[in-house]
Amino acid sequence: MLTSAERPVSDLGEDDLVLPFAVTPLDIRGRVVRLGPSVDRILKQHGYPDAVSRLVGEAAALTALLGSALKIEGRFQLQTKTDGVVDMLVVDFDAPDRLRAFARFDAERLATVGARQAPAELLGHGHLALTIDQGADMSRYQGVVPLEGQGLEAAAHQYFAQSEQIPTLVRLAVAQNVTGAGTDWRAGGLLAQFLPESEDRRRQVDLDPGDAPEGFVRAAPDDDSWSEAKALAATAEDHELVDPTLSSERLLFRLFHERGVRVFEPQPLRDACRCSQERIAGMLRSFSRTERQDMIGPDGRIGVTCEFCGTHRAFDPADFDPLQ
Structure with missing residues (x-):
């Protein structure tokens, strides 16, 4: 059953929103983001090639998922610096709702390697920095993840495993001309985190292998609830994350209806620059x-x-x- 203590369940697909949710029986909390006109305007004002637009769209969705955790004020920034075709990518989220982005790329290299390259291939090798700045009275935090040919989804998983040590699943999707009515861009994402009250249940595998032979990787068994939550969340398909006719509530119902999912007040998003x-x-x-x-x-x-x-x-x- 899908319930909300704060608003009626919606069947209407709404864009430019972050919807928080919780699956209490599985100790899961998360967010779903849908970007429509906001990401479309960001991408079109720069006139990026399609391959670059897809990468920027993924980054915008990931930034919205992570930045929307800021409650009142502050700034969250995603930035990459690499040796890839897209050598720099920056997305800013200014709480509570402003999103902006740009990418720097080598047009000649893009033409050489092919415009249909996957986003991960455009990034190449370098690093991804995630920065949280909550104002002058708060300490600035930055987490850095090496980029070694993986995409933003994999890099986000690595960030949470190493920096936050919170079991996390991230799904990202970008699409163009979904409805067939034009060339509008859309992006979507899902973040699910395992947050039980017991710290022992959320503990990650010890990164130090001790006296194990070189190259040995020790895998920690997943908590049963987290294993189930991951399996359910992973069934979300790309087209579901960007479908303008499918509400975020109904998507969550598809994923977690057997366990029950609760949604909370949605957070609107808009494309807006802080320059003046x-x-x-x-x-x-x-x-x-x-x-x-x-x-x-x-x-x-x-x-x-x-x-x-x-x-x-x-x-x-x-x-x-x-x-x-």
């Missing part, structure tokens, strides 16, 4: 007069274009150095 005239002006004031002189263009103004939203702003150098 005032922010950029403040950034320019942090440079020396000589540095600003080097930024002046042929038109006699300092031009700055935001990498995230593409907005171009021009500034009069005299606003910073009135005596020049």
